Amino acid sequence: MLEKMRSIICNYVDIEPENITEESNLTDDLGLSSYDIMCVLGELEEEFGVTVNEAEIVDIHTIGEAMNYIKSLQN
Amino acid sequence: MDKTKISTILDLARESARENGDRVYIREKAGKDVRNKTFNEFYHDACRVCSFVNEVRGGGEPVHAAVIGPSSYAWIISYFGTVFGGNAAVPLDALLTTEGIIELLNRSDSSIFFYDARYEKLIPLLKQNCPAVVKYVCINRSAPAEAESGDIELSDILEKYAPNEPAPVSPDALAAISYTSGTTGKSKGVMLLNRNFIDNATCRDNESDADGVVLSVLPIHHIYCFTCDILLTMRYGAQLCLNDSLMHIAQNLKLFRPTIMLVVPMIAKTIYRQIKAAAAAKPEIPISAIAQAVFGGRLTVMFSGGAYLSPELQKAYNDIGIRLLQGYGMTECAPRIASKPMDCLDLLEDVGTLVDRCSVKIEDGEILVKSPSVMAGYYKDPEETAKTLTPDGWLRTGDLGYVDEENRLFLTGRKKNLIILSGGENVSPEELENKFDELDFVAEVMVYDDDDVLCAEIFPNPDICGKMSEEELVKLLKDAVAEINKTLPSSKAMRRIRLRDAEFEKTTSKKIIRNQSVHGKAI
Numbered sequence: 345m346l347e348k349m350r351s352i353i354c355n356y357v358d359i360e361p362e363n364i365t366e367e368s369n370l371t372d373d374l375g376l377s378s379y380d381i382m383c384v385l386g387e388l389e390e391e392f393g394v395t396v397n398e399a400e401i402v403d404i405h406t407i408g409e410a411m412n413y414i415k416s417l418q419n
Numbered sequence: 420m421d422k423t424k425i426s427t428i429l430d431l432a433r434e435s436a437r438e439n440g441d442r443v444y445i446r447e448k449a450g451k452d453v454r455n456k457t458f459n460e461f462y463h464d465a466c467r468v469c470s471f472v473n474e475v476r477g478g479g480e481p482v483h484a485a486v487i488g489p490s491s492y493a494w495i496i497s498y499f500g501t502v503f504g505g506n507a508a509v510p511l512d513a514l515l516t517t518e519g520i521i522e523l524l525n526r527s528d529s530s531i532f533f534y535d536a537r538y539e540k541l542i543p544l545l546k547q548n549c550p551a552v553v554k555y556v557c558i559n560r561s562a563p564a565e566a567e568s569g570d571i572e573l574s575d576i577l578e579k580y581a582p583n584e585p586a587p588v589s590p591d592a593l594a595a596i597s598y599t600s601g602t603t604g605k606s607k608g609v610m611l612l613n614r615n616f617i618d619n620a621t622c623r624d625n626e627s628d629a630d631g632v633v634l635s636v637l638p639i640h641h642i643y644c645f646t647c648d649i650l651l652t653m654r655y656g657a658q659l660c661l662n663d664s665l666m667h668i669a670q671n672l673k674l675f676r677p678t679i680m681l682v683v684p685m686i687a688k689t690i691y692r693q694i695k696a697a698a699a700a701k702p703e704i705p706i707s708a709i710a711q712a713v714f715g716g717r718l719t720v721m722f723s724g725g726a727y728l729s730p731e732l733q734k735a736y737n738d739i740g741i742r743l744l745q746g747y748g749m750t751e752c753a754p755r756i757a758s759k760p761m762d763c764l765d766l767l768e769d770v771g772t773l774v775d776r777c778s779v780k781i782e783d784g785e786i787l788v789k790s791p792s793v794m795a796g797y798y799k800d801p802e803e804t805a806k807t808l809t810p811d812g813w814l815r816t817g818d819l820g821y822v823d824e825e826n827r828l829f830l831t832g833r834k835k836n837l838i839i840l841s842g843g844e845n846v847s848p849e850e851l852e853n854k855f856d857e858l859d860f861v862a863e864v865m866v867y868d869d870d871d872v873l874c875a876e877i878f879p880n881p882d883i884c885g886k887m888s889e890e891e892l893v894k895l896l897k898d899a900v901a902e903i904n905k906t907l908p909s910s911k912a913m914r915r916i917r918l919r920d921a922e923f924e925k926t927t928s929k930k931i932i933r934n935q936s937v938h939g940k941a942i
Binding site (some may be wrong): 354355356358371372377378379380382383385386387389390396398399401402405 | 667
């Protein structure tokens with residue numbers, strides 16, 4: 345899942361994929377805007393066949409948290 | 420459409436239904452399908468809602484009906500049905516907290532609450548705290564209600580009420596109370612009359628034709644969306660496609676294939692980055708072809724408002740064959756003040772020419788506006804109204820700028836402290852700073868826009884924090900900000916914290932100077 349996240353995020357910000365880790369903060373480390381984050385989640389929805397609840401995404405700050413959230417939806 | 424026949428929102432919708440009849444007006448996703456509604460269906464459904472609202476009114480004074488939820492056909496007919504009867508709609512931000520909803524329902528004196536099913540669980544709390552609300556209407560319940568609540572649903576209204584032709588409405592009738600952020604931290608209810616909206620929806624011509632397809636991606640409670648997406652498509656007989664979530668813009672662009680789109684700069688910026696990344700991956704395909712694929716193949720123009728649009732981004736879009744045109748307005752002016760014509764090719768840094776019937780004068784550098792679109796005042800707030808409207812009807816915009824000899828308006832800065840992020844969200848720093856008042860370990864705090872991220876810069880109280888390790892202090896502050904963020908809509912969450920080891924620079928009257936030369940480090 346991390347690889348997929350890396351390839352999606354590289355379409356939004358100019359950053360080397362290997363510099364994106366589970367600890368990376370979406371805004372502070374990667375420089376994503378709030379709208380970028382929405383778009384990334386939209387792509388993840390499609391990629392992993394889940395439905396994201398917009399009310400819950402305010403708690404997502406890092407790549408790891410986003411991955412855990414998507415995994416929880418898959419279960 | 421003959422503009423001279425139109426003086427109210429009811430006139431506009433009726434005339435539009437007469438002209439466009441069974442052509443498709445609104446398209447929205449319904450599960451995996453797309454639901455289409457014609458101009459006639461829309462008009463008649465709104466008339467049914469009008470019959471219901473007038474029954475609640477019962478022959479007395481006009482009532483106020485609040486409506487909340489993401490963009491949907493149901494939201495739009497709830498709003499129009501209210502306004503058709505000479506009553507006033509109160510569009511609420513879908514990101515409001517529960518406390519925010521309670522506050523605005525009470526402050527707006529709403530007696531009806533139209534709500535999206537996702538707010539269902541708040542209703543018992545609202546019933547306890549909003550005594551003036553007499554009817555709660557769920558606008559889009561997909562499953563039957565769990566318990567018999569006695570509340571009516573929009574689907575019942577559409578079934579039970581006749582689409583009676585509404586009685587004529589005065590152009591001076593209040594149509595909406597639209598809440599906007601203010602510099603003092605308390606949102607203000609902008610009162611807009613029917614004639615304000617009609618003036619603004621007719622202040623430019625030839626903006627679209629009946630073949631136009633608009634994808635509406637702006638928050639539906641926002642005036643820019645209401646006037647420029649909804650009223651303009653109605654006026655021109657164009658198609659209005661609803662974007663169900665910001666997460667799905669990419670999919671919806673391909674599904675609805677719009678010809679025109681209204682955006683805020685952040686959306687334009689993000690889509691451009693996606694196009695650029697796709698072009699880098701496929702250098703053999705021209706970037707303009709990639710852009711057309713991303714936008715669905717028919718988009719020629721985008722209008723941008725709500726925040727500053729950089730000339731670089733305008734040029735970048737121009738280079739890929741899409742005109743990205745800047746406009747300027749504010750809720751208090753319903754909203755358009757200036758805009759660029761559809762065929763504008765220049766890339767000047769102006770925000771457009773003044774729209775028809777709009778005059779501007781500059782006082783101490785501040786732009787003042789007079790036009791038939793200007794609001795009637797702030798609801799139950801004569802003090803703020805007097806600060807914003809001069810006795811002879813000029814609206815103080817709070818923006819600094821000038822008009823050149825060709826009637827083009829240029830902005831040079833903001834008089835107010837209001838933070839406007841590039842997504843168009845207005846954030847009052849004082850409102851957030853006030854949240855720190857009760858924390859004795861915070862001596863001083865300033866909230867500001869730090870490269871498009873809301874940042875709280877904190878100077879801790881040395882008496883309390885002096886002996887803490889840095890690790891303990893950082894945890895204390897992070898936890899405190901996280902707690903405050905939980906009480907805020909996500910657009911106002913402070914996602915960066917900076918820690919100062921010295922007090923802020925202050926004015927002689929001991930007020931923190933907002934434009935600090937030195938900032939603390941991010942933690």
